[in-house]
Amino acid sequence: MRIALARSLVVFFLCSCASLLYVWTGLVEIGHGRSKRALGTPGAAVLTRQPDKQSPKTFRALLEGHVVHKARFSAYKNISNHTGYGSATGNLKVEQTNLNTHNSNHQQVHTGLHGLVEDGVFWSDRLESLLPRGFSNAHAQSWKSETRASQIVSLEKGCGRTSNRLARFSNGTKACVRYGINPDQVQGETLSYYLAILLGIPNLPPLVLSQVNPNSGQWSRVRGEVMDSQWSENAVVSLTEWVSNLTGVVTPAPLRQEGRRLHPLREDLDNRTTGEVLELVQWTDLILFDYLTANFDRLVSNVFSLQWDSRVMERDTSNLHKVPSGGLVFIDNEAGLVHGYRVLEMWQKYHETLLSSVCLFRKITASRIFDMHRLQDAAARLLILYRDSEPLAPELGFLSEDQAGILQNRVDQLYKHILNCKEKYSQF
Ligand SMILES: Nc1ncnc2c1ncn2[C@@H]1O[C@H](COP(=O)(O)OP(=O)(O)OP(=O)(O)O)[C@@H](O)[C@H]1O
Numbered sequence: 001m002r003i004a005l006a007r008s009l010v011v012f013f014l015c016s017c018a019s020l021l022y023v024w025t026g027l028v029e030i031g032h033g034r035s036k037r038a039l040g041t042p043g044a045a046v047l048t049r050q051p052d053k054q055s056p057k058t059f060r061a062l063l064e065g066h067v068v069h070k071a072r073f074s075a076y077k078n079i080s081n082h083t084g085y086g087s088a089t090g091n092l093k094v095e096q097t098n099l100n101t102h103n104s105n106h107q108q109v110h111t112g113l114h115g116l117v118e119d120g121v122f123w124s125d126r127l128e129s130l131l132p133r134g135f136s137n138a139h140a141q142s143w144k145s146e147t148r149a150s151q152i153v154s155l156e157k158g159c160g161r162t163s164n165r166l167a168r169f170s171n172g173t174k175a176c177v178r179y180g181i182n183p184d185q186v187q188g189e190t191l192s193y194y195l196a197i198l199l200g201i202p203n204l205p206p207l208v209l210s211q212v213n214p215n216s217g218q219w220s221r222v223r224g225e226v227m228d229s230q231w232s233e234n235a236v237v238s239l240t241e242w243v244s245n246l247t248g249v250v251t252p253a254p255l256r257q258e259g260r261r262l263h264p265l266r267e268d269l270d271n272r273t274t275g276e277v278l279e280l281v282q283w284t285d286l287i288l289f290d291y292l293t294a295n296f297d298r299l300v301s302n303v304f305s306l307q308w309d310s311r312v313m314e315r316d317t318s319n320l321h322k323v324p325s326g327g328l329v330f331i332d333n334e335a336g337l338v339h340g341y342r343v344l345e346m347w348q349k350y351h352e353t354l355l356s357s358v359c360l361f362r363k364i365t366a367s368r369i370f371d372m373h374r375l376q377d378a379a380a381r382l383l384i385l386y387r388d389s390e391p392l393a394p395e396l397g398f399l400s401e402d403q404a405g406i407l408q409n410r411v412d413q414l415y416k417h418i419l420n421c422k423e424k425y426s427q428f
Pocket residue numbers: 056057158159160161162164176205240241242243244246318319331332
């Protein structure tokens with residue numbers, strides 16, 4: 001009897017030690033933060049936990065570890081004629097009043113929807129007039145032409161992964177150089193930028209393409225750095241305007257909490273300062289934009305990570321920053337359109353979750369979506385703008401017909417979503 005009791009105690013002691021060890025190991029892992037998203041399905045990723053530092057790299061793995069898809073620039077050669085859009089750029093002037101963003105009115109606390117929402121589901125004109133101006137079309141045009149004409153005088157480490165560089169130009173400006181392990185990444189970055197312009201979303205820094213050639217005027221002064229970079233010869237890289245004083249951005253409460261929702265309801269908007277509401281306005285654009293481009297490498301990845309990391313929303317959102325005026329800056333859009341569409345099956349339910357959480361829209365964004373739905377010409381418009389704006393467009397290529405079809409389908413889904421919201425809230 002005593003022997004049996006002693007044996008039970010020993011077994012009990014060993015089990016307790018094992019449990020403690022198990023719990024401790026788990027805590028250490030959780031303490032490391034976000035888990036690695038492994039190559040494969042989101043479900044599979046839950047099984048493969050890695051330290052926090054690694055998590056951006058896993059998206060990189062997702063971006064890099066796929067079969068290179070041949071882009072077909074010529075597929076849309078003839079479409080341009082039927083849209084009636086001449087130079088799309090000329091039609092895209094986003095009318096936004098610059099605001100003094102340090103205006104004390106931004107501290108004003110709102111109760112109710114009055115002054116914030118119009119026609120059921122649209123942010124009011126008054127709010128629109130207070131929005132940080134973002135990267136205006138005029139600014140982008142002058143930045144682009146100056147950057148194209150300037151020599152790069154130094155290439156330093158910076159701007160994220162080891163293959164990216166911070167470039168300094170002879171005119172004193174700086175840009176982030178993004179080198180794609182395959183062309184899809186630069187395509188995704190570039191076409192996302194032009195899609196944002198088509199939608200009137202002014203939150204993406206201006207971008208130009210450049211072909212790396214140590215013998216060309218633009219690159220000759222950094223020949224040595226180019227040689228050291230291990231970039232392939234004649235690679236097409238993207239240069240995006242370097243923005244100073246960026247800070248991190250945490251997802252705002254209505255989109256962060258369980259049952260996230262940003263609808264035209266008092267509970268969702270009450271007791272917020274004008275500054276907070278202006279940030280929400282920009283988030284609604286961000287969610288629509290990431291839905292269209294199927295970019296999982298921002299808020300969507302956080303929603304996915306909630307499965308095992310309940311505090312992920314309390315940390316800064318990846319690839320999103322803010323300037324001191326309150327303007328959000330959407331950087332690193334390389335997962336959009338091309339690769340995002342390829343892995344859509346894995347991520348669609350998270351994209352849908354986020355889209356359904358938003359029933360408030362900027363009028364300009366909604367109207368561009370309505371136009372692209374009515375004319376069924378999303379890819380055609382994008383191609384015209386891209387081709388007219390970017391001399392290296394033929395080098396980099398465009399969406400395949402399948403990808404163009406997915407883009408149009410997502411425009412149509414957004415159109416339906418906006419109509420459903422309108423139907424639901426117009427009577428209020
Ligand atoms: N246009 C820019 N202006 C200023 N800083 C930038 C810009 N683009 C990138 N950065 C800085 O570089 C960091 C990484 O940028 P980015 O996300 O584009 O590269 P990445 O290779 O994906 O890096 P990460 O793995 O950190 O996401 C950003 O968090 C930001 O601090």
